[in-house]
Amino acid sequence: xxxxxxxxxxxxxxxxxxxxxxxxxxxxxxxxxxxxxxxxxxxxxxxxxxxxxxxxxxxxxxxxxxxxxxxxxxxxxxxxxxxxxxxxxxxxxxxxxxxxxxxxxxxxxxxxxxxxxxxxxxxxxxxxxxxxxxxxxxxxxxxxxxxxxxxxxxxxxxxxxxxxxxxxxxxxxxxxxxxxxxxxxxxxxxxxxxxxxxxxxxxxxxxxxxxxxxxxxxxxxxxxxxxxxxxxxxxxxxxxxxxxxxxxxxxxxxxxxxxxxxxxxxxxxxxxxxxxxxxxxxxxxxxxxxxxxxxxxxxxxxxxxxxxxxxxxxxxxxxxxxx
Ligand SMILES: Cc1cc2nc3c(=O)[nH]c(=O)nc-3n(C[C@H](O)[C@H](O)[C@H](O)COP(=O)(O)OP(=O)(O)OC[C@H]3O[C@@H](n4cnc5c(N)ncnc54)[C@H](O)[C@@H]3O)c2cc1C
Numbered sequence: 001x002x003x004x005x006x007x008x009x010x011x012x013x014x015x016x017x018x019x020x021x022x023x024x025x026x027x028x029x030x031x032x033x034x035x036x037x038x039x040x041x042x043x044x045x046x047x048x049x050x051x052x053x054x055x056x057x058x059x060x061x062x063x064x065x066x067x068x069x070x071x072x073x074x075x076x077x078x079x080x081x082x083x084x085x086x087x088x089x090x091x092x093x094x095x096x097x098x099x100x101x102x103x104x105x106x107x108x109x110x111x112x113x114x115x116x117x118x119x120x121x122x123x124x125x126x127x128x129x130x131x132x133x134x135x136x137x138x139x140x141x142x143x144x145x146x147x148x149x150x151x152x153x154x155x156x157x158x159x160x161x162x163x164x165x166x167x168x169x170x171x172x173x174x175x176x177x178x179x180x181x182x183x184x185x186x187x188x189x190x191x192x193x194x195x196x197x198x199x200x201x202x203x204x205x206x207x208x209x210x211x212x213x214x215x216x217x218x219x220x221x222x223x224x225x226x227x228x229x230x231x232x233x234x235x236x237x238x239x240x241x242x243x244x245x246x247x248x249x250x251x252x253x254x255x256x257x258x259x260x261x262x263x264x265x266x267x268x269x270x271x272x273x274x275x276x277x278x279x280x281x282x283x284x285x286x287x288x289x290x291x292x293x294x295x296x297x298x299x300x301x302x303x304x305x306x307x308x309x310x311x312x313x314x315x316x317x318x319x320x321x322x323x
Pocket of ligand 1: 012
């Protein structure tokens with residue numbers, strides 16, 4: 001029986017693991033990968049205390065820091081598929097937990113921290129599945145060089161979409177940034193950089209309807225939501241950058257989720273609706289999804305888990321509401 005199981009290997013998980021080790025908790029971290037979503041970034045420039053770091057080096061640094069903690073055991077690559085409540089081994093706690101994984105293993109702990117982050121959302125339009133890998137792509141850092149001298153559409157006007165456009169600057173001949181809203185949503189500084197580049201055309205109020213092609217992508221069809229007109233952009237590639245889906249399936253029915261599938265937490269303690277389960281980072285209903293915020297919340301979760309294990313009552317309003 002572990003004191004604590006942490007699910008995930010991004011900044012939230014590693015911060016939680018380092019703090020759990022400082023409290024001498026017998027901890028198990030189960031993760032598919034280390035580094036989290038920004039692992040694919042060329043350059044992370046807002047990790048506080050570091051001017052710039054590549055996603056690859058960031059992932060290595062996180063993994064190294066966690067592996068330096070003597071009381072933390074790591075299972076990687078391993079995916080948590082389900083979480084169950086089991087009877088408590090101590091009258092001071094209402095229950096313990098069992099975690100099952102894709103390797104057929106199960107592990108037990110007195111408390112859990114869920115930091116499983118999120119994954120890319122799909123557009124869900126005709127042609128997306130058919131042309132995946134044949135012009136439809138989801139990782140600009142990985143796949144931008146494939147589109148040398150080609151015309152490319154990037155769908156999505158948030159930070160991920162803007163970053164994809166910047167990644168394509170050195171390669172693509174023309175870049176269409178297609179966004180369904182009236183205005184772009186990402187960082188003002190990156191927007192400015194994009195607007196200055198003559199390769200880029202920004203198309204707003206555009207609802208993507210279909211990705212068309214024969215063997216490979218040949219175009220992107222969209223509806224202009226102002227005029228109602230259907231238009232087609234002649235492109236060889238489409239990068240889909242339309243947001244994220246939280247990886248919360250393993251705790252569905254165990255803790256409260258919001259309508260987006262995010263784990264609802266008390267932002268003071270990182271407690272979920274189930275006493276003994278805490279959550280941090282992009283898997284939660286936190287408004288701002290960032291590395292530093294995830295790390296900070298991971299720390300809050302670890303300190304709250306420690307108080308919970310000591311029997312100190314710092315239960316959240318969320319827990320009180322659901323109990
Ligand atoms: C392309 C891109 C660039 C970005 N650049 C920046 C940036 O420059 N600066 C910044 O601050 N933020 C950036 N972000 C946002 C930042 O990456 C996230 O806010 C941050 O990664 C969230 O950390 P997290 O630990 O909550 O979750 P994640 O980073 O999503 O990590 C989740 C971890 O959980 C593991 N996992 C998932 N499901 C399971 C499971 N069932 N069982 C076991 N393990 C599981 C995954 O393998 C992963 O290790 C970027 C995001 C993207 C997509």
